[in-house]
Amino acid sequence: MPHLDPQANLDSQTSSTLPGWNIRGIDFCIFICLTLSCMAILSMLGARIGNWYQPSQESGELSLFTQLGAAFGMQLGLGVGYLVFTSIVKRARPALPAQTPIARAIVVGLKWLLIGYLAAIAVGFLWTESLTLLGFEKTMQEAVRLATEVDTLSERLVTFAVVAVAAPICEELVFRGAVFRFLQHRIHLYGALGLSALVFAALHLSLFSFAPLLAIGIALALAYRESGTLLSSMTFHSAFNTINFAIIINFPELV
Numbered sequence: 001m002p003h004l005d006p007q008a009n010l011d012s013q014t015s016s017t018l019p020g021w022n023i024r025g026i027d028f029c030i031f032i033c034l035t036l037s038c039m040a041i042l043s044m045l046g047a048r049i050g051n052w053y054q055p056s057q058e059s060g061e062l063s064l065f066t067q068l069g070a071a072f073g074m075q076l077g078l079g080v081g082y083l084v085f086t087s088i089v090k091r092a093r094p095a096l097p098a099q100t101p102i103a104r105a106i107v108v109g110l111k112w113l114l115i116g117y118l119a120a121i122a123v124g125f126l127w128t129e130s131l132t133l134l135g136f137e138k139t140m141q142e143a144v145r146l147a148t149e150v151d152t153l154s155e156r157l158v159t160f161a162v163v164a165v166a167a168p169i170c171e172e173l174v175f176r177g178a179v180f181r182f183l184q185h186r187i188h189l190y191g192a193l194g195l196s197a198l199v200f201a202a203l204h205l206s207l208f209s210f211a212p213l214l215a216i217g218i219a220l221a222l223a224y225r226e227s228g229t230l231l232s233s234m235t236f237h238s239a240f241n242t243i244n245f246a247i248i249i250n251f252p253e254l255v
Helices: 006-012 025-053 064-088 102-133 142-149 153-184 189-202 207-227 230-250
Strands: none
Touching: 025 064, 025 153, 064 142, 064 153, 102 207, 102 230, 142 153, 142 230, 153 189, 153 207, 153 230, 189 207, 207 230
């Protein structure tokens, strides 16, 4: 009678080019706490720097640069938390996958961008209609709201740096490079895709954006899984945010 290895069955569901994250559950909990702490600290620091550059009004309303500084610090906190954790905990450093050509990694990312974007549009439409029928008042995602308020060139450049550079790099390190990679060899592939995307969508704190971001999160993980490198999901993420930022700037009536 053949020996059945459950772990081998789980491994067969994932790409052979994508190694698991060889850390314990307690290590993962420490990673989450460290990352959240870095996010909080750097977000406050970013807000202070932004407020120094563009002081908030006496009425208490935060200036745009204060909000952008907080957003940038939060994104930076994700990346710093990941880098600090992996530099301290040696077993958190995964074995490098087979090297993927840069061109192929980018093509994989753009392929899943097309799939994910179409899926997000369809899911977003159904999700928005459902919430509206249930009586929910539509609200904007925080990043979208900030993008609608930019006016000067400096504000646009900083906003672009946050949404098209900092967010794709730092969020991919954590949500795909850590959360998805931790889950992929421990639970069923569908569960790893769903849970990592759920965390990704939930932390954007937007009810109306939740379902489309869930679809995008799954597509990002699939791009990473196919190529075995975060360059694919980062390319996808950056292009997705850049397209949306351009639409918001040039066609605000569509938001």
